[in-house]
Amino acid sequence: MIEVYNTLTKRKEPFVPREPGRVRMYVCGPTTYNYIHLGNARALVVFDTIRRYLEYRGFRVFFVQNFTDIDDKIIKRAAEEKMDPQELALKYIEAYFEDADQINIKRADVHPRVSDHLPEIVELISILIDKGFAYAAEGDVYFAVRKFPAYGKLSGRQLSELRAGARVEPGENKRDPLDFALWKKAKPGEPSWPSPWGEGRPGWHIECSAMALKYLGPEFDIHGGGSDLIFPHHENEIAQSEAATGRPFARYWLHNGFITVKEEKMSKSLGNVFLLRKVMELYPPPAVRLFLLSTHYRSPLAYTPEYLEGAAKALSRLRSSWLFLQEAQKQAEESSGGTEQLARLDKWEQDFTAAMDDDFNTARALALFFDLAHEINSWAELRPLPPAPVLRRALLLWVSFNRVLGLFPERRGLPVVEQERTMVLEELVKLLVEIRQEARQRKDWATADRIRESLKNLGIVLEDTPAGTRWRWA
Ligand SMILES: Nc1ncnc2c1ncn2[C@@H]1O[C@H](COP(=O)(O)OP(=O)(O)OP(=O)(O)O)[C@@H](O)[C@H]1O
Numbered sequence: 001m002i003e004v005y006n007t008l009t010k011r012k013e014p015f016v017p018r019e020p021g022r023v024r025m026y027v028c029g030p031t032t033y034n035y036i037h038l039g040n041a042r043a044l045v046v047f048d049t050i051r052r053y054l055e056y057r058g059f060r061v062f063f064v065q066n067f068t069d070i071d072d073k074i075i076k077r078a079a080e081e082k083m084d085p086q087e088l089a090l091k092y093i094e095a096y097f098e099d100a101d102q103i104n105i106k107r108a109d110v111h112p113r114v115s116d117h118l119p120e121i122v123e124l125i126s127i128l129i130d131k132g133f134a135y136a137a138e139g140d141v142y143f144a145v146r147k148f149p150a151y152g153k154l155s156g157r158q159l160s161e162l163r164a165g166a167r168v169e170p171g172e173n174k175r176d177p178l179d180f181a182l183w184k185k186a187k188p189g190e191p192s193w194p195s196p197w198g199e200g201r202p203g204w205h206i207e208c209s210a211m212a213l214k215y216l217g218p219e220f221d222i223h224g225g226g227s228d229l230i231f232p233h234h235e236n237e238i239a240q241s242e243a244a245t246g247r248p249f250a251r252y253w254l255h256n257g258f259i260t261v262k263e264e265k266m267s268k269s270l271g272n273v274f275l276l277r278k279v280m281e282l283y284p285p286p287a288v289r290l291f292l293l294s295t296h297y298r299s300p301l302a303y304t305p306e307y308l309e310g311a312a313k314a315l316s317r318l319r320s321s322w323l324f325l326q327e328a329q330k331q332a333e334e335s336s337g338g339t340e341q342l343a344r345l346d347k348w349e350q351d352f353t354a355a356m357d358d359d360f361n362t363a364r365a366l367a368l369f370f371d372l373a374h375e376i377n378s379w380a381e382l383r384p385l386p387p388a389p390v391l392r393r394a395l396l397l398w399v400s401f402n403r404v405l406g407l408f409p410e411r412r413g414l415p416v417v418e419q420e421r422t423m424v425l426e427e428l429v430k431l432l433v434e435i436r437q438e439a440r441q442r443k444d445w446a447t448a449d450r451i452r453e454s455l456k457n458l459g460i461v462l463e464d465t466p467a468g469t470r471w472r473w474a
């Protein structure tokens with residue numbers, strides 16, 4: 001039985017999805033005005049791993065993760081860069097997929113974008129107005145927090161406490177300082193969309209409610225995000241969605257802890273961010289993933305280059321165990337026996353499952369994966385090798401542990417463990433340089449030039465020197 005810590009009830013609970021065998025989940029995706037940083041990557045890797053584990057446990061998971069491509073931060077950044085906001089958002093959506101693919105994040109079943117869901121958002125706001133939970137005021141629309149008595153149930157905040165800290169900013173037309181915007185009247189020069197309340201754009205919270213309701217229905221299983229989203233974002237999502245549908249929104253609310261730098265949250269506003277793509281230039285993606293899963297997802301995790309160095313080295317233990325298993329398969333005898341070893345491997349799987357069942361304890365699961373690799377590596381010295389059934393069972397375990405934790409990507413159901421991708425790339429360039437060299441010796445200038453031109457288009461420059469041809473990135 002899987003147990004999850006639910007922010008809504010503030011305790012660990014048995015995980016029981018609404019529909020047996022199926023899980024529907026929504027995770028708040030990035031606001032696309034920059035490349036993702038290591039903090040954003042933690043949220044991605046954590047929920048990707050949770051999804052993978054649910055699949056491993058036999059659930060059919062329907063996973064929705066949005067892109068917030070309409071937002072104040074995007075508009076501001078686009079103005080700074082003299083770009084169209086939608087173009088800027090598109091650029092970072094593409095960059096998101098490049099980064100996420102590198103770190104082996106599975107694609108969501110749907111990646112809805114706010115800009116494609118204006119009709120749904122406008123409709124949801126209209127429902128809230130009709131039901132008396134929201135009001136229009138001079139082109140803005142606000143949610144009337146007082147009308148939703150359960151407000152504060154997720155974050156555990158009291159209205160009185162919130163009221164003390166709230167104020168109405170100049171230009172806002174709220175009736176109560178606690179109210180929050182569902183629709184914001186257009187400002188000159190900013191992108192806007194038509195609505196019954198005039199030109200404007202949606203607030204961030206209503207965007208997620210509309211997309212979650214559209215793809216997952218009024219009640220679904222898991223809603224996730226970083227713990228900075230508990231208040232106000234998720235509190236507001238609950239208020240909007242439950243006010244509109246009259247039904248309980250998500251059952252389980254899961255929140256990951258922060259990546260920290262010098263004990264502060266890694267965040268763009270603090271200027272202490274390390275971009276995921278930069279970190280992946282220094283360390284192989286499986287090492288970055290290993291780092292992000294090394295601590296329980298709810299605890300803070302400090303970014304230290306030393307840890308990543310260590311993770312990159314530790315991977316060699318996993319690699320060698322995989323390479324050994326593959327080789328050993330070919331030589332193994334189809335003998336029977338190994339009952340004791342098989343029983344030990346069964347126990348390994350049970351321990352792994354118990355660790356992940358316990359609120360997705362990836363730290364323990366990783367330790368078990370490394371122990372397994374250690375055990376397998378010790379077989380390399382054994383003669384005779386363990387019997388074939390034991391090797392097969394070990395290989396299957398290796399594949400499923402890796403599939404859950406997502407360290408090494410898979411091709412045709414098997415992990416790609418050979419070499420670093422950058423090494424493969426370098427070897428390929430070297431090969432092309434050699435072929436070009438041979439072509440030149442044959443005076444086949446057409447082939448030689450074609451290789452040079454093609455590489456140049458890929459950003460790789462060849463330099464012919466007396467000592468041979470060298471290559472470098474342009
Ligand atoms: N330092 C962090 N550690 C863990 N998760 C984080 C961190 N920073 C952001 N997240 C999570 O990343 C996801 C994407 O969020 P979003 O794109 O809104 O980031 P952001 O809030 O703009 O980042 P920043 O805080 O740097 O401005 C959210 O689930 C958010 O909670």
Ligand SMILES: [Zn+2]
Nearest residue numbers: 028029208233
């Ligand atoms: Zn959201």
